[in-house]
Structure formats: C-alpha cells, structure tokens
Amino acid sequence: MSIVVTGSTGQLGSAVIKYLQERNTGENLIAIARDIDKARDIFNGSDVEIRFGDYDEPATLPNAFEGADKLLLISSPSYDDPLRVVQHANAVKAARDAGVGHIFYTSIAFADESELSLAPLHVATEYAIRTTGIPYTFLRNSLYTDVFVNADLAASVDSGEIITNTGAGKLNTVTRDDLAKGTAAVLAGDGHENQTYNFVSSKTWTFDELADVLSRVSGKDVKHRTVPFAEQVEYLQRVGLPEGMALFSASIYENVANGETSRTSDDLKQFIGEETPLEDFVRKSLNG
Ligand SMILES: NC(=O)c1ccc[n+]([C@@H]2O[C@H](COP(=O)([O-])OP(=O)(O)OC[C@H]3O[C@@H](n4cnc5c(N)ncnc54)[C@H](OP(=O)(O)O)[C@@H]3O)[C@@H](O)[C@H]2O)c1
Numbered sequence: 001m002s003i004v005v006t007g008s009t010g011q012l013g014s015a016v017i018k019y020l021q022e023r024n025t026g027e028n029l030i031a032i033a034r035d036i037d038k039a040r041d042i043f044n045g046s047d048v049e050i051r052f053g054d055y056d057e058p059a060t061l062p063n064a065f066e067g068a069d070k071l072l073l074i075s076s077p078s079y080d081d082p083l084r085v086v087q088h089a090n091a092v093k094a095a096r097d098a099g100v101g102h103i104f105y106t107s108i109a110f111a112d113e114s115e116l117s118l119a120p121l122h123v124a125t126e127y128a129i130r131t132t133g134i135p136y137t138f139l140r141n142s143l144y145t146d147v148f149v150n151a152d153l154a155a156s157v158d159s160g161e162i163i164t165n166t167g168a169g170k171l172n173t174v175t176r177d178d179l180a181k182g183t184a185a186v187l188a189g190d191g192h193e194n195q196t197y198n199f200v201s202s203k204t205w206t207f208d209e210l211a212d213v214l215s216r217v218s219g220k221d222v223k224h225r226t227v228p229f230a231e232q233v234e235y236l237q238r239v240g241l242p243e244g245m246a247l248f249s250a251s252i253y254e255n256v257a258n259g260e261t262s263r264t265s266d267d268l269k270q271f272i273g274e275e276t277p278l279e280d281f282v283r284k285s286l287n288g
C-alpha cells in the first residue's frame with residue numbers, strides 16, 4: 001500500500017508522516033516536496049521516499065503521484081485563493097492521470113455552510129475532486145488552535161490583556177498536532193470512501209476563557225478586552241501586521257463573534273480519543 005503526502009515539508013504534512021511512521025503498519029510512504037533538500041533534512045534516516053512535485057508546475061505532478069493507492073492532498077498555503085484553486089486543480093487532474101486510488105483532502109470545517117472567506121476555495125477543490133470519480137475523503141479541518149494560542153501570548157501576559165473583536169464568540173479549534181494524528185488514523189485505516197469528516201473540537205472555548213487560562217498558567221492577571229472591527233485592524237497593524245493580514249485576522253475574529261466557529265463535532269474524537277486540553281496547549285506554547 002502506497003500513501004503519497006503533499007505539503008510534506010510543512011508543519012501538518014510532516015506531522016502526518018511522523019504519525020503514519022509511528023503506526024508502523026508497513027505502508028510505503030512517499031513525501032512530495034518542492035524543496036528536496038528540506039525534505040531530506042526532515043525525513044533523513046527514515047525509509048520515506050521523497051519525490052519532487054510543485055502545484056505550480058503541473059507537469060511534475062503525475063510522476064510524483066504515480067502508484068499512489070492513497071493521496072493526501074494538503075491545501076496550498078498561498079493567500080491568493082483563485083491561485084489556490086488552480087494549484088489544487090493541477091493536483092487533482094494529475095491524480096486522475098496517475099490513476100490514484102483514493103484522494104484525501106484537507107478542507108475547511110463545515111465547508112459548504114461556512115461564511116469564512118476561506119470556504120469557497122475549499123468547496124471548489126472538493127468539487128474538483130468529485131469531478132474525477134475517484135473515491136474521496138474530505139477532512140474538513142477547523143482553524144488551528146496554534147493560530148490563536150502560540151508564543152505571542154507572552155506579550156498578552158506582559159500587558160495583562162488580550163485584545164480581539166471576537167466578543168463572546170466561541171471557537172471550535174483543534175491543535176495542528178491533533179489534526180495530524182486524526183489524519184494519519186484515517187489514512188492508515190480501511191474504508192472512508194466518499195466520507196466527509198468535520199475535524200473540529202468536541203468542545204469550544206472563548207477568549208474570556210483563554211484569558212482565565214493564561215492568568216492561571218502565568219500567575220499574572222490577564223483580561224480579554226473586546227473592541228470593534230476597525231479598532232482591531234488598527235491594533236493589529238500597530239503590533240506589526242501588514243494591512244492585508246490585519247484585515248484578514250480581524251475578519252476571522254468577526255466570523256468568530258458571529259458564531260461561525262461555534263459548532264462542535266465528535267468526528268475527530270472517534271479517531272484520536274481525547275483532544276489536547278486548551279490549558280495544556282497554553283502551557284506548552286508559553287514554555288516552549
Ligand atoms: N486550519 C488552519 O487554521 C490553517 C492555518 C494555516 C494554514 N492552513 C492550511 O493548511 C495547510 C497545511 O498547514 P501547515 O501548517 O502544514 O502549512 P505550512 O507549514 O505552511 O506547509 C505548507 C506546505 O505546502 C507546501 N507548498 C507550498 N507551495 C507549494 C507548491 N506550489 N507546490 C507544492 N507544495 C507547496 C510547502 O512547501 P515548502 O516547505 O517548500 O514551503 C509546505 O510543505 C496550509 O498549506 C494551508 O492551506 C490551515
């Protein structure tokens with residue numbers, strides 16, 4: 001059984017391969033990379049096969065996917081969504097041409113109902129995959145907890161406040177590592193043809209709760225202050241984000257405030273058991 005993983009030099013892809021290796025179930029693991037040296041550094045000393053493949057160079061992809069019983073197509077990190085649709089379509093056509101047996105795709109949670117600006121590109125990719133007739137599994141990932149909970153929170157501990165425009169909005173995030181574990185479990189298992197899983201958390205958190213957790217973990221009083229959209233954009237630019245990123249982040253927070261990230265699911269839990277508790281992840285993020 002050959003499992004081919006794109007985005008293998010990224011944080012999610014490399015972790016998926018690590019979890020597949022840990023399962024030690026004898027699959028032939030193939031890592032697709034556009035930077036072969038980076039892939040060699042990551043998979044050095046293991047029996048992972050490394051092949052070149054670039055979403056922007058369609059001619060490289062059919063050979064990269066040759067012999068794949070299962071292909072994990074990890075979405076491109078570009079911020080240009082129409083370009084991402086093209087990159088993914090290149091990969092999907094190559095999967096068809098290479099005779100891939102089953103395509104697994106990292107989509108976005110509740111894609112077809114989601115108001116997140118990211119949703120249309122994922123819906124477009126899901127439909128591109130459906131056009132091939134190849135069995136598929138859509139792993140509709142939540143926003144990563146890591147996007148919100150990371151070493152940058154040290155600045156909130158120093159200042160005593162987390163500033164967002166999320167109000168009392170709930171987040172159903174999952175750590176990238178838990179998503180990788182769940183993805184490896186699905187890839188290594190039998191079946192899952194034409195299934196869609198919403199890999200969101202089974203319980204939500206709010207920024208008020210995050211402030212409480214931060215206070216407990218750091219021993220310093222941290223409060224969450226919620227501000228209007230425009231003030232949030234201004235604040236994010238003041239702390240160093242370029243305007244485009246500040247607008248993107250504040251619009252995600254706005255989606256949170258509007259309840260867009262409040263739905264839960266047990267889809268992931270059935271594959272990984274208990275998810276990483278928020279407090280454990282905060283502790284890890286602050287202490288390195
Ligand atoms: N759910 C969320 O909150 C969230 C957050 C961020 C991203 N994402 C999405 O989830 C994906 C995986 O996350 P991640 O954390 O692993 O991202 P990441 O660390 O940025 O990894 C992205 C991977 O895609 C590869 N890549 C970039 N352009 C490519 C191209 N033209 N052709 C082939 N491969 C290309 C990168 O290769 P190099 O190593 O050569 O750059 C890297 O291996 C991201 O790409 C993005 O679509 C989701």
